[in-house]
Amino acid sequence: xxxxTKEYKLYELDELKPTAKEEAILAWxxxxxxxxxxxxxxxxxxxxxxxxxxxxxxxxxxxEDHREDIIEHIKSNNFLFFVDxxxxxxxxxxx
Numbered sequence: 001x002x003x004x005t006k007e008y009k010l011y012e013l014d015e016l017k018p019t020a021k022e023e024a025i026l027a028w029x030x031x032x033x034x035x036x037x038x039x040x041x042x043x044x045x046x047x048x049x050x051x052x053x054x055x056x057x058x059x060x061x062x063x064e065d066h067r068e069d070i071i072e073h074i075k076s077n078n079f080l081f082f083v084d085x086x087x088x089x090x091x092x093x094x095x
Contacts, residue, residue, distance in 0.1 A: 041069070
């Protein structure tokens with residue numbers, strides 16, 4: 001039997017470099033766009049994009065209208081990221 005241990009450097013949003021921070025914020029907006037329901041705070045953005053027949057711009061619309069809300073959500077939930085802004089999978093979160 002072998003036990004392998006790997007270390008990861010994990011960062012909070014404000015610790016990321018600007019490009020990685022933007023990537024993290026956009027990724028969260030894309031997540032919201034992909035998994036939102038009618039009771040989402042961002043549902044009106046989905047309706048607007050549907051009216052304009054441009055649903056592929058939903059994540060960008062969410063960021064345009066709710067950027068600070070997305071950032072607050074990330075920070076208040078203490079989400080962590082790799083150095084490039086990629087979200088850390090839940091199984092890697094420190095205990």
